Amino acid sequence: MDNQEVLADMPSNYEELRSSANRNANWRERLSAVEELGKWKNEKSIDILKHRLNTDAVHQVREAAYRSLLALGEDVQMPERHKGELMKDVTKVMVRIKKSLPRDHTFEDFKEKLKKMRIDIYDTYEGDKGEEFDQWLEQKWASLSKR
Structure with missing residues (x-):
């Protein structure tokens, strides 16, 4: 611009x-x-x-x-980065997705199912996390409660 x-x-x-x-x-x-x-x-x-x-x-x-x-000459303030969850109930959604997969599923299985079922969540966090998205998502997946 x-x-x-x-x-x-x-x-x-x-x-x-x-x-x-x-x-x-x-x-x-x-x-x-x-x-x-x-x-x-x-x-x-x-x-x-x-x-x-x-x-x-x-x-x-x-x-x-x-x-x-x-x-464009508007009087605006630089936005701050959001802290915490960007979307409501993300952890709950991820737990449900993890529980819907076989016990021995891989991180890639989880990632694909999240992308298929909740592209809105996947896309938002991918955009916000950038290059750190896969690492963040894998840590999130590993931290979700087991069945």
């Missing part, structure tokens, strides 16, 4: 960008939409960017919204 022209109109694909910015199970799509909306200085784009800044579970998306809003 550096040295980029800010446009005052509405993007021709505004509705698509609005939908993408609010797609819960795809942080990369939200990030891309936030970056694109950051090129357009208008009330609707700014509203969406502020919403992502204040509510997105993935820090990278909130940070991109912050940078976009700053570039």
Whole structure:
């Protein structure tokens, strides 16, 4: 976004960008939409960017919204990283998934089932943890109560 022209109109694909910015199970799509909306200085784009800044579970998306809003001249504060669980009842969900697998399942089995059953959780934590996601998830899996 550096040295980029800010446009005052509405993007021709505004509705698509609005939908993408609010797609819960795809942080990369939200990030891309936030970056694109950051090129357009208008009330609707700014509203969406502020919403992502204040509510997105993935820090990278909130940070991109912050940078976009700053570039558009908005008075905003840098978002803090969330501490603790990013989504409600994540541990309970993971325990249920672990218990649904055979006793001798592997971490990879658990990871695949989580991805299949709760892509929203998988995607949110993958986006927030970045390169540390697999290590975090494996530690979480190992710490879940056994049957």
